Amino acid sequence: MKKPALFFVILLSLGTALGAQGNPGYYEVIFSEGAGVQERAEIAAAYSKELELRFNAYNSVFRFNPALLSSPLRVRIITGKSEYDTYISARLGSPRAGAVYLHYRSPANRELVIHRGSEEEQRLIPHQAFIQFLRAFIPDPPIWIREGFAVYFNTLFYDQAKQSLVHEENLNWLDTVKRISINPETVFLADSTFPNMQSSSWSLVSFFMADKNNVYYRSMTDSFMILAAGASARQNAQAVYQRLILFNPIADITRDYRTYIAGKKTFFELIEEGQKAYGDKNFAIAGDLFRKAAALKWDHFASYYYLGLLAYEDKKYIEAEAYYKTALDHGAENAMIQYARGVNAAAQGKKAEALVFLQEAAVAEKYRDRSNELIRRLQ
Numbered sequence: 001m002k003k004p005a006l007f008f009v010i011l012l013s014l015g016t017a018l019g020a021q022g023n024p025g026y027y028e029v030i031f032s033e034g035a036g037v038q039e040r041a042e043i044a045a046a047y048s049k050e051l052e053l054r055f056n057a058y059n060s061v062f063r064f065n066p067a068l069l070s071s072p073l074r075v076r077i078i079t080g081k082s083e084y085d086t087y088i089s090a091r092l093g094s095p096r097a098g099a100v101y102l103h104y105r106s107p108a109n110r111e112l113v114i115h116r117g118s119e120e121e122q123r124l125i126p127h128q129a130f131i132q133f134l135r136a137f138i139p140d141p142p143i144w145i146r147e148g149f150a151v152y153f154n155t156l157f158y159d160q161a162k163q164s165l166v167h168e169e170n171l172n173w174l175d176t177v178k179r180i181s182i183n184p185e186t187v188f189l190a191d192s193t194f195p196n197m198q199s200s201s202w203s204l205v206s207f208f209m210a211d212k213n214n215v216y217y218r219s220m221t222d223s224f225m226i227l228a229a230g231a232s233a234r235q236n237a238q239a240v241y242q243r244l245i246l247f248n249p250i251a252d253i254t255r256d257y258r259t260y261i262a263g264k265k266t267f268f269e270l271i272e273e274g275q276k277a278y279g280d281k282n283f284a285i286a287g288d289l290f291r292k293a294a295a296l297k298w299d300h301f302a303s304y305y306y307l308g309l310l311a312y313e314d315k316k317y318i319e320a321e322a323y324y325k326t327a328l329d330h331g332a333e334n335a336m337i338q339y340a341r342g343v344n345a346a347a348q349g350k351k352a353e354a355l356v357f358l359q360e361a362a363v364a365e366k367y368r369d370r371s372n373e374l375i376r377r378l379q
Contacts, residue, residue, distance in 0.1 A: 027051050028072040030111075047077060047114070050158045053165050054129050057156060061149075061209075062224050064137040073136055074111040084115040098124035101132045103139070110136070126154050138227045142237035143194070144187050148201030152209065169206075169296050171266045173199035184257050185250050188241045191233065206264075207257045216256070219244050267296045274306055283310055301332035308340060317348045335364030339371055351378050 029044040029051075051073075059066070078084040085095040091102055098120025101112045112132045115121055130153045134141055155170040176199045187200045194200070208220040223243040227236050244253070265273070274289035287310050294303035308323030321344055328337045342357035355378060362371035 025052060026055050026066060026069060026072055027075055029075045029077065031077040043116075044077070046160070047075060049163060050125075050160075051075060051129060053158070053163075054126070054153075054156065055133055057165055057167075058130055058133045058149075058153065061221065062134070062137075063221065064224075068229075069136060070107055073132055076111050076113045077116050078113065079116045081115065081118070084113070084118075088113060099128045100124075101128045101135075103131075103135055105139075107136070122158075125158075126156050127151070138229055138236065140231065140233040140236060141227060142188070142240050143190060143192050143197060143233060144201040144204055144237070145240070146201075147192075147198050148203075148205035151198055151202040152205045166298075168298065170202070171264070171296065173202050174261075174264055174266050177203040177261055182257075182261075184254050185241075188244070189234075189237050203261055204257065207260050210260065215248065216253070219248055265292070267293050267300065270296065271302050271306070274303075278306060278309065283313060286310060299330055301327040301330040304330065305332055305337070305340070308344075312340070312344050312347070315347075317344055320344050333364075335361045335367045339367045342371065342374065346374065346378060354378060 025048060027048050029048050031040050031044045031047075055073075076087075078087060088095050088100060092100070097115070098118050099112065099114045102110060104110050110132070112128055114125065127150045130150045131146065134146060134149070151170060151173065153167075154172075155168040157166050157168065158164075159166055176196065180196055180199075182196075182200050182203060184204060187194065187197075187204055190197065190200075208216050211217040223240040226239050226243055228239070231239070270289050270293040274286045274293065277283075277286035277289060287307065290303045290306045290310070293300075294307070297303070304323045304327035308320045308327060311317070311320035311323055321341060324337050324341050324344065328334065338357045339361035342354045342361060345351075345354035345357060355375060358371040358375050358378075361367040362375070
């Protein structure tokens with residue numbers, strides 16, 4: 001007979017202080033056997049730390065009262081793929097990759113199940129952890145709030161080394177949203193069968209969240225207070241909608257939402273417009289566009305490379321070098337950056353340093369002729 005799996009449980013009691021603000025722990029992490037007790041405790045604690053930070057980030061928007069939780073949120077960690085697939089299939093009828101939240105009428109049976117070490121784990125935890133958080137307080141929220149915020153928080157990344165969260169704006173659905181005509185009123189009251197529900201819901205959440213200093217953001221967060229744990233999704237959607245239009249006519253919301261979406265740019269749109277402005281020597285405009293791009297995708301090299309070129313044009317050589325190094329750290333082509341650094345060093349009269357950069361750039365055929373020409377001029 002196969003030996004039954006044992007589980008190590010770390011229960012962060014409501015009196016346990018975690019996080020920068022000393023918030024109590026809200027998670028019960030169950031981790032299957034396969035390592036020593038100390039290692040399992042450390043692994044479970046690491047997951048708990050990440051989830052506590054996510055809970056705090058979600059609740060900074062929703063402001064639910066944690067005292068309403070009847071028990072900690074359960075998280076089950078399974079390392080083996082076959083064990084994970086078997087566990088999920090027994091409950092859903094088929095496996096789900098990476099991570100999935102299992103919702104039941106009884107809070108005691110609800111749990112987030114994570115396939116530890118899978119390729120999809122870190123991609124799916126942000127989405128599924130938010131669903132678990134929201135439905136712990138409101139089992140049947142409006143679909144647009146559930147799906148829209150799940151997508152919005154998909155790019156709330158956890159930096160394990162720094163034990164902190166970094167939010168990168170999620171614009172994956174922006175092109176889709178721009179291609180379709182969305183009627184906000186319809187989405188507010190829609191159910192899960194509505195076409196393009198995820199993209200439409202995300203666009204509304206993005207619109208409200210971008211308005212933190214104005215009336216729309218406050219209207220949205222005020223509406224959360226009337227969500228009812230015992231109401232259906234349709235009832236909650238209707239209640240939220242009536243609250244939203246109490247002080248904001250739907251015609252105004254629709255107009256301002258469409259203006260917002262029309263003016264929203266993806267990372268690559270910003271880079272393309274910045275390149276054009278740079279080519280036209282509109283350096284101030286180009287700089288603004290590249291800085292906005294960097295804010296959207298802090299880990300992409302393109303914005304830093306072009307900001308380096310702009311700093312060079314402005315004779316801010318030290319600043320240009322810093323941008324080039326950052327671009328290199330984020331995956332820019334080595335020869336491209338070394339050529340730019342060589343030109344930058346030469347402009348400062350740093351001949352030896354420039355030669356080193358240019359010789360490295362000359363290895364690539366694309367930059368060989370330009371690099372060798374500048375090398376000859378410097379020698």
